[in-house]
Amino acid sequence: MRGSESSPSFRRDQVLRLDPLPPISVTPYPLSTSTEMAMAMSSEAQALQDRVKVLSDLVRELQKARDDNIPHMNSINALSDKIVNEEKLTVSNRTKLKMMYEKAVGDAEKEVALVKKALATVYQIRNIRHELRIQAKNSGNKETIRRGALMKMLLNCAQTLPLWIGNTGEKPPPLCGAVPPEQNYVAKVNDMVACLVRGSEGEDNWILAEVVSYNTTTNKYEVDDIDEEQKERHTLSRRRVYPLPLMRANPEVNPEALYPKGSIVMALYPQTTCFYKAVINRLPTLTTEEYEVLFEDPTYADGFSPPLMVAQRYVIQIKEVSKKK
Amino acid sequence: MAPTSYLMITYGATTIHNGQCGGSTTLNGHYGAPPWQLTPRQGIFLTAGMMPPSPNKSKSVHKSSGKLFRHKDKERSGSGSSSGSSGNNGCSSSSSSSNSSSSKRDDPMDLKDCPLGLPVVGSLDHARSLPRYTALVNNEGVSMEELDGLQLELELLLSSVLVRQMAFNNQLSIIYQLEKGKYVPKPAVSPGKKMKREEGDRPSKKMKDSSGKSREVLSSPGPPPGVKPSKVKCSVQKYEPVFDVPDLGPPEQPKPPPPKNDITNRFWAYVEQYCQEITVEDIKMLEDMINSPSEDSDYFKTPPLGRHYTLRWAQEDLQDEQKEGMKLAEGKKKGIKGDPSNSDLSDKLLKEVDMNGCSDDVAPLGPLTQRLIAGLVEENVLVSDIENKGVDGLGHTRPGMIKSLGLGSASSLEKRIKKELQEQGVMETDYGNEDDEDEILSELRRCQSELRAVSAHNVTQLTRLLNLARESLVRHDLKKRLRDADQKVVEAYRTIAAARQKKKTPSKKDKDIAWKALKDREVIVRQLDLASNNNC
Numbered sequence: 001m002r003g004s005e006s007s008p009s010f011r012r013d014q015v016l017r018l019d020p021l022p023p024i025s026v027t028p029y030p031l032s033t034s035t036e037m038a039m040a041m042s043s044e045a046q047a048l049q050d051r052v053k054v055l056s057d058l059v060r061e062l063q064k065a066r067d068d069n070i071p072h073m074n075s076i077n078a079l080s081d082k083i084v085n086e087e088k089l090t091v092s093n094r095t096k097l098k099m100m101y102e103k104a105v106g107d108a109e110k111e112v113a114l115v116k117k118a119l120a121t122v123y124q125i126r127n128i129r130h131e132l133r134i135q136a137k138n139s140g141n142k143e144t145i146r147r148g149a150l151m152k153m154l155l156n157c158a159q160t161l162p163l164w165i166g167n168t169g170e171k172p173p174p175l176c177g178a179v180p181p182e183q184n185y186v187a188k189v190n191d192m193v194a195c196l197v198r199g200s201e202g203e204d205n206w207i208l209a210e211v212v213s214y215n216t217t218t219n220k221y222e223v224d225d226i227d228e229e230q231k232e233r234h235t236l237s238r239r240r241v242y243p244l245p246l247m248r249a250n251p252e253v254n255p256e257a258l259y260p261k262g263s264i265v266m267a268l269y270p271q272t273t274c275f276y277k278a279v280i281n282r283l284p285t286l287t288t289e290e291y292e293v294l295f296e297d298p299t300y301a302d303g304f305s306p307p308l309m310v311a312q313r314y315v316i317q318i319k320e321v322s323k324k325k
Numbered sequence: 326m327a328p329t330s331y332l333m334i335t336y337g338a339t340t341i342h343n344g345q346c347g348g349s350t351t352l353n354g355h356y357g358a359p360p361w362q363l364t365p366r367q368g369i370f371l372t373a374g375m376m377p378p379s380p381n382k383s384k385s386v387h388k389s390s391g392k393l394f395r396h397k398d399k400e401r402s403g404s405g406s407s408s409g410s411s412g413n414n415g416c417s418s419s420s421s422s423s424n425s426s427s428s429k430r431d432d433p434m435d436l437k438d439c440p441l442g443l444p445v446v447g448s449l450d451h452a453r454s455l456p457r458y459t460a461l462v463n464n465e466g467v468s469m470e471e472l473d474g475l476q477l478e479l480e481l482l483l484s485s486v487l488v489r490q491m492a493f494n495n496q497l498s499i500i501y502q503l504e505k506g507k508y509v510p511k512p513a514v515s516p517g518k519k520m521k522r523e524e525g526d527r528p529s530k531k532m533k534d535s536s537g538k539s540r541e542v543l544s545s546p547g548p549p550p551g552v553k554p555s556k557v558k559c560s561v562q563k564y565e566p567v568f569d570v571p572d573l574g575p576p577e578q579p580k581p582p583p584p585k586n587d588i589t590n591r592f593w594a595y596v597e598q599y600c601q602e603i604t605v606e607d608i609k610m611l612e613d614m615i616n617s618p619s620e621d622s623d624y625f626k627t628p629p630l631g632r633h634y635t636l637r638w639a640q641e642d643l644q645d646e647q648k649e650g651m652k653l654a655e656g657k658k659k660g661i662k663g664d665p666s667n668s669d670l671s672d673k674l675l676k677e678v679d680m681n682g683c684s685d686d687v688a689p690l691g692p693l694t695q696r697l698i699a700g701l702v703e704e705n706v707l708v709s710d711i712e713n714k715g716v717d718g719l720g721h722t723r724p725g726m727i728k729s730l731g732l733g734s735a736s737s738l739e740k741r742i743k744k745e746l747q748e749q750g751v752m753e754t755d756y757g758n759e760d761d762e763d764e765i766l767s768e769l770r771r772c773q774s775e776l777r778a779v780s781a782h783n784v785t786q787l788t789r790l791l792n793l794a795r796e797s798l799v800r801h802d803l804k805k806r807l808r809d810a811d812q813k814v815v816e817a818y819r820t821i822a823a824a825r826q827k828k829k830t831p832s833k834k835d836k837d838i839a840w841k842a843l844k845d846r847e848v849i850v851r852q853l854d855l856a857s858n859n860n861c
Contacts, residue, residue: 026473048469059461066448073446080443089434089441097441098500101493104446108490115483122476129469160473163480165487168494183852250480253487287480 022288029156030149048128055121062114069107076100116165123162150227151271154208157192158311163287164247164254177249177257177312187211187221187243194266194275194316195223196240206266206275208314209234211241227273242266242319248312251284258283259291259315267293268314277318281307291315440499444492449485458482602801603794611791615784625773627766691739697746796856803853810846817842 079100083093164176174181187193191211196204209223212233221241225232249257259265259280267278282292290311294304452459455478457471631637746752817839824831831839 026477028470029473056461056464059458060464063451063462066451070448073448077445077447080445083443087435094500094503098497098504101497101500105490105493105497108486108493111486112483112490115479115486119476119479119483122472122479125472126476129472156473160476163483165480165483168487168491180855183848183855250484250487252484253491287484288477 022286026159027152027155030152045132048125048132051121051125051128055118055125058114058118058121062111062118065107065111065114069104069111072100072104072107076104112165119165126160147227150273154226154268154273154314155311158290158313159288161245161248161311161313163250164257165250166254172249172254172257173247175243175245176247177245177254178259178315178317179245179249179257180317181243185243186214186238187241189213191246192226192244192313193221193223194242194244195221195234195236197225197234197236206242208268208273208275225273242316244313244316248287250287251289252286255283258312264318265293266316266318267291267295267310269295270308270310275314275316278310278315279304280315284312434503440503441496442492444496446489446492449482451482454478455482602804603797605798608791608794608798611787611794615787615791624776627769691736693739694742697742800853800856803849803856807846807849807853810842810849813842814839814846 076097079093079097083089083097086093164172166172172179174185189211193209193211194206195209196206199205208226210226212222212224214221219238220235221238223234223236223241225234251258261280261283263280265278265280266275268274269276277296278293279296280291281294284290290309292307293310293315294307296303297305300306449455451462457475458478460471461475743752817835820835821831821839824835
């Protein structure tokens with residue numbers, strides 16, 4: 001995707017993705033048919049259709065803008081080719097190139113604005129569906145989620161976590177990718193967190209949980225284990241609770257918001273709901289990719305498990321909690 | 326220009342070819358015929374010369390073929406047509422060189438010096454890579470299950486547009502700098518970027534070491550007045566093994582010491598330049614250093630070769646001798662002027678003994694031209710003709726002939742032929758051999774590349790320092806707050822100590838104040854830690 005095309009005398013950057021992107025496969029959110037039907041019959045279903053229509057209009061507008069921009073980019077490529085063939089950069093070519101680049105930057109900004117609008121509409125649709133889902137659940141479809149469905153839900157959650165898109169030069173905010181949360185950050189209700197709980201045999205585990213409430217006087221969280229089989233509600237101090245990132249970081253634009261290779265992190269072991277110590281082996285290169293990590297595992301010869309893929313959402317900073325206080 | 330000249334040359338070749346295979350009579354006739362029979366074949370050559378399809382060259386071809394009256398060698402026609410094309414080439418190159426003779430900022434820059442990446446840009450092919458998006462574009466609607474996939478596709482699209490925008494912005498900033506006339510070092514191309522990504526920890530580790538050291542220097546403080554270092558512990562202390570003094574901000578002026586104890590003052594004054602806090606002026610200075618217009622651009626030009634030193638010395642020797650002669654002559658006669666005329670005389674003398682060996686009268690054709698012509702000359706040459714019209718004897722037999730061809734001087738003809746042959750692919754382009762490689766030029770080039778590398782390194786280091794300085798400014802504020810918090814802690818301690826002295830237990834209020842002060846200070850310390858850790 002990103003390479004440099006080398007002519008005998010000059011190397012050029014390649015910003016155009018030549019190879020097709022790997023197909024995106026999203027684990028679907030597991031919904032039972034009854035929930036689906038309840039959602040479809042809900043009063044808000046019409047709002048959904050409206051949003052979908054808005055979305056398709058936006059997408060068409062976006063595509064039109066993109067098609068309009070293609071001839072400009074072709075002319076930029078043609079001018080660059082000409083310069084490479086002449087083997088020198090004259091002033092007139094430079095000014096022409098400058099004007100073309102400035103125009104192209106304006107075009108790109110327009111495209112970005114349109115895509116952001118489309119994404120916002122998608123988020124709206126998703127929110128509506130989320131509401132519908134909660135409504136359907138509360139109105140009587142109280143099924144417990146089986147383990148398989150839970151895992152799929154976790155995967156889906158991670159894949160569809162919103163991507164953080166900032167303007168040029170903006171630094172990623174806290175809780176985007178690897179950026180740590182602010183000092184006094186308090187996780188909100190229904191946020192996912194990783195928390196250190198004491199198991200029945202006395203060992204400590206970092207588990208995945210959902211925030212139920214936060215008590216400001218005692219500074220303690222009440223969390224629910226996401227694995228409903230446990231049905232335990234823990235009350236933990238702030239130091240034992242670490243919020244999961246709320247947004248994904250874009251590896252192409254903000255590589256500084258990713259954990260560097262070789263750093264030690266806590267990562268969710270695939271198909272479980274527990275976090276273990278791991279070391280980062282490979283970073284994602286596309287927004288849809290995941291980290292490749294090696295878990296600390298004494299059962300293997302070299303002390304590490306084979307590389308496993310973990311989504312950005314389930315990789316957090318390692319936190320050593322002292323047992324005092 | 327190239328295609329037409331190609332046609333010219335091939336056409337020239339084909340005429341020769343035709344001449345060779347078509348008319349044996351003409352060929353042999355050409356060589357065997359006595360001079361007065363040459364006229365009919367002139368016609369053939371003339372028409373042959375006129376037929377090449379390039380309209381803009383026809384004039385020159387006419388001119389050159391028109392000059393074929395007397396002499397009929399095929400190589401003449403060949404060289405005539407090639408000279409016609411290369412004549413045009415020469416005109417164009419001279420016009421471009423006149424462009425470059427304007428201000429140095431407007432020089433056409435050689436591509437190998439050009440810092441621009443000239444990226445190949447394009448739009449993501451959504452038909453191949455984004456199926457759900459494409460479906461929506463084609464008005465096929467989207468189902469709810471596909472919504473997540475659509476979101477991811479849109480994010481990918483957005484990311485590629487942003488990458489494109491970043492690339493454009495980078496190129497634009499480089500162009501702006503070029504326009505201001507600054508020298509921009511050629512940045513590392515994508516292999517460097519890839520390296521950064523794959524071995525990301527190595528440079529970050531290096532930064533950690535170097536920034537650890539620089540932090541050591543920057544963050545260790547001056548002497549806090551009146552407070553013993555061991556009492557106030559600070560978490561930053563572990564980075565300062567050298568000084569073992571807590572980080573409490575800029576060195577404040579110690580109280581005027583007794584006159585004997587000047588040594589400490591001098592020590593701290595000396596150390597202060599290393600331990601001072603970074604100020605806004607420092608940042609400005611760094612920025613100026615990075616952005617200052619580079620005066621090095623002169624160094625990168627290769628000055629043209631001057632006159633060869635032997636020529637110059639010969640001329641100077643002649644002039645000296647003439648001066649000597651003049652002086653002697655002046656002793657005899659008076660009022661003889663004429664230094665300028667004497668220098669003219671020495672020039673003329675020197676021209677006659679031209680060292681280049683390519684003066685027009687003596688050797689009208691350079692070595693390459695001679696080789697080319699020799700290649701075009703028919704092999705089986707009758708002996709008698711060699712005496713008359715040998716290849717080398719062109720100048721001798723017809724001195725005015727060659728000049729009248731309008732080929733220009735031999736050296737320029739040489740160059741044009743060379744360029745023409747290279748463009749045709751007949752001769753290999755010799756890269757990097759444009760100038761005669763001598764030691765001075767190679768040394769000059771070596772120094773230029775070293776200068777480039779050093780300035781690029783300087784710029785990267787300065788930007789690195791600038792970033793560190795900016796971040797340390799942020800820490801500066803935190804350190805101020807830390808100082809205030811420390812003051813509060815100390816005050817609280819004092820009240821409690823005073824209370825204890827009076828044998829009273831300190832009041833609850835005092836205790837609370839003390840605890841609050843301590844806790845606030847801890848928070849600030851943690852923030853400072855975080856800021857310092859983030860910088861590493």
